[in-house]
Amino acid sequence: QAPVVESGGGLIQPGGSLTLSCTASGVSLVHYAVGWFRQAPGKEREAISCISSTDGSTYYGDFVKGRSLISRDNGERTVTLQMHKLTPEDTALYYCARRDWGNGDCTLRGEDYNVWGRGTQVTVSS
16 A cells, blocks of 8 residues: 655644645555544544545535635645644644545545555644
């Protein structure tokens, strides 16, 4: 299984935006459902968004609706997550996950994904 790798995290000021990328070495993600999740210290993992490989359907967690966009880029080899209007509550380790099984539809359930990256830290602070 080719691992997935996240990039793009860092220190962001409140009110700012982030763009995170998910790639898989030697594998195009166009054929897979991909999800973005996050986990803050002492908190449970949250589902942010996902994108299907079948029809490009996208889904978002309630806490990011209206301020987030997931898309396929770079010839569809990359899945990108944009988030805007960040607050300190958005500080967390952000993970990308790939679903190698199923019909290509994505879900917001972490247990439906079998390949996870190591995460990229996002810290929102002034």
